[in-house]
Amino acid sequence: MAHGALHRLRQDLFVDAFAFRPMPPLEDAKISRWVPWLPERIRHWARWLPHFIVGFFAMCVFLATFSMSYGIGPVRGVLSVGFSVLVSAAPALTLFRPVGAFWLSLSGFVMSQGVTTAFSSYSSYGGGYRDAAFVTHLAVMTLVVLRTRPRLAVEMWLVTFGVGAVLTVLGGGGMGDLVPVAFFFGVVLVSAAAVRAWREERRHVVETQTVTAEERSRRTLLEERALIARELHDVVAHHMSVIAIQAEAAPYRVENTPPELATSFATIRENAVAALAELRRILGVVRSEDPDAFVDSDPEAPQPTLASLDSLLDSVRSAGLTVEAVITGAPRPLPQGVELSAYRIVQEALSNALRHAPGADARVEISYVLGGIGLRIVNGVPSRLAKPSPGAGHGVLGMRERVQMLGGEMTADHTEEGGFEVAAFIPVANTVGENTA
Numbered sequence: 001m002a003h004g005a006l007h008r009l010r011q012d013l014f015v016d017a018f019a020f021r022p023m024p025p026l027e028d029a030k031i032s033r034w035v036p037w038l039p040e041r042i043r044h045w046a047r048w049l050p051h052f053i054v055g056f057f058a059m060c061v062f063l064a065t066f067s068m069s070y071g072i073g074p075v076r077g078v079l080s081v082g083f084s085v086l087v088s089a090a091p092a093l094t095l096f097r098p099v100g101a102f103w104l105s106l107s108g109f110v111m112s113q114g115v116t117t118a119f120s121s122y123s124s125y126g127g128g129y130r131d132a133a134f135v136t137h138l139a140v141m142t143l144v145v146l147r148t149r150p151r152l153a154v155e156m157w158l159v160t161f162g163v164g165a166v167l168t169v170l171g172g173g174g175m176g177d178l179v180p181v182a183f184f185f186g187v188v189l190v191s192a193a194a195v196r197a198w199r200e201e202r203r204h205v206v207e208t209q210t211v212t213a214e215e216r217s218r219r220t221l222l223e224e225r226a227l228i229a230r231e232l233h234d235v236v237a238h239h240m241s242v243i244a245i246q247a248e249a250a251p252y253r254v255e256n257t258p259p260e261l262a263t264s265f266a267t268i269r270e271n272a273v274a275a276l277a278e279l280r281r282i283l284g285v286v287r288s289e290d291p292d293a294f295v296d297s298d299p300e301a302p303q304p305t306l307a308s309l310d311s312l313l314d315s316v317r318s319a320g321l322t323v324e325a326v327i328t329g330a331p332r333p334l335p336q337g338v339e340l341s342a343y344r345i346v347q348e349a350l351s352n353a354l355r356h357a358p359g360a361d362a363r364v365e366i367s368y369v370l371g372g373i374g375l376r377i378v379n380g381v382p383s384r385l386a387k388p389s390p391g392a393g394h395g396v397l398g399m400r401e402r403v404q405m406l407g408g409e410m411t412a413d414h415t416e417e418g419g420f421e422v423a424a425f426i427p428v429a430n431t432v433g434e435n436t437a
Contacts, residue, residue: 009155012148018100023147026050054091057139062088065132083111083129087136094143102156105140109133110163138185142192150193150200157182157189236279237395238315238351244272245319245354305339306331306366309346313364316350322361323350329368338426341402342366342375345410348395349377349422359383360419372408372427381418399424 025047031038038046065084090105112133137160145153161182168178247269251257304312313323334342346364353362360380367374396412403410403424410424 008151009158012152012155013099013102013159016099017103018097020096021098021147023051023095051095054095054143058088058090058092061091061132061136065129068128080129083108086111087133090136090140091143094140094147098144098147099152101140102144105137106160106163109137109160110167134181138188141185141189145189145192146196148196150197153189153193157186160185237276238347240272240276240279241351241354242315242319244269244276245321245358247272249320304343305336306334306342308343309364309366312343312347312350316354316362319354320358321350321354323364324362325364325366327366327368331368334373334428338373338406338428341406341426342373344402345375345399345422345424346377348399352395352420353377353379357382357420372425375424375426376421377423378415378421379419396422 026049028043028047031043031046035043035046062084065087066081068080086104087108090101090108093101093104112130141153141156141160144156161178164178164182247265250265251262254261309325313325316323333339346366350362350364353360357379360382362377362379365374365376365378367376399412399422400410403426406426408424408426410422412422413420415421
């Protein structure tokens with residue numbers, strides 16, 4: 001511990017003690033907050049107010065110590081002026097080299113002992129030189145603490161009164177006056193260190209809040225991008241799948257199809273499949289940023305609902321999928337998020353049946369129950385081999401995300417007959433009418 005303390009003392013007070021560390025002016029935001037009634041031109045100069053105050057204090061110290069040199073002779077007068085310059089230069093130096101200003105002020109503090117003894121019989125001020133050096137040294141140490149770091153308060157206090165104790169012992173004096181002065185210096189420096197620590201903590205809090213706000217904005221942006229990608233995937237992928245299926249089936253519906261027409265339909269299907277691959281690739285990039293973007297989000301833009309289910313079923317039927325819809329319970333308006341998620345789950349499940357189970361029959365069951373809505377989409381065994389799909393498996397993941405977002409449960413697995421089944425339940429809070437019923 002002692003070795004570490006000495007190492008920190010050396011780093012703080014000896015290494016690069018006279019390094020150039022200019023004090024920056026006040027921020028315009030602070031000036032505008034403190035004195036908003038000042039004209040803009042005056043506020044610009046008010047940024048340098050701390051520098052003016054320190055410079056004015058240094059000038060007052062010089063004038064006060066210089067006035068003590070009257071009537072002590074030319075030689076002693078030159079020494080007194082030199083002492084005045086040394087003592088008054090230390091406060092001004094805190095604006096540029098704070099640690100070096102401490103050593104300069106400490107030198108003036110040491111010299112004040114000899115100057116007071118040498119000039120006491122020639123000047124009517126007596127111990128004025130020593131008092132001026134004490135006050136100036138305290139002011140310099142306070143400024144250094146406010147400009148650097150709190151722990152310098154303890155280090156400078158130890159060095160100052162260690163030197164003071166040595167000078168007192170060498171001069172044959174007692175420690176009676178040194179103890180209360182050391183205590184007073186300690187109280188002032190601890191107060192300055194507390195102010196400096198408070199300012200540092202406040203700055204860190206502001207920086208943390210800024211970083212948190214930036215991260216929150218970035219997360220919101222990613223969530224919006226992921227939500228857009230989710231909706232684009234659900235809508236565009238469905239229609240592109242229908243296009244691909246219709247383009248593949250069209251040549252078989254016309255007898256003696258011309259080769260040019262068959263080639264055109266094949267090109268359409270290839271382009272549709274390529275577009276699906278690119279769409280899923282882009283969706284994968286967006287999902288990699290934030291795979292859980294929908295856990296606490298809720299769509300706000302107008303979206304399809306279960307009222308558009310007939311149009312969806314007509315679309316997939318025209319693509320060659322035989323689908324049957326069964327609705328149980330009394331249909332009723334549901335929250336927008338539930339309506340959208342239910343529609344998208346049915347849409348995605350039927351699109352998967354088109355891609356992966358060509359020629360199979362599908363059945364859509366929608367159950368309106370008291371605690372929510374149940375969905376079941378099941379398709380049979382495909383009648384022919386499905387062509388390889390470039391999908392990345394985001395369809396089932398997207399359905400699961402939507403259900404989890406609303407606090408529901410979902411299963412998706414193969415059936416015993418070789419088909420595929422998607423079953424989900426989305427809870428819905430009971431309305432007043434339902435409770436009454």
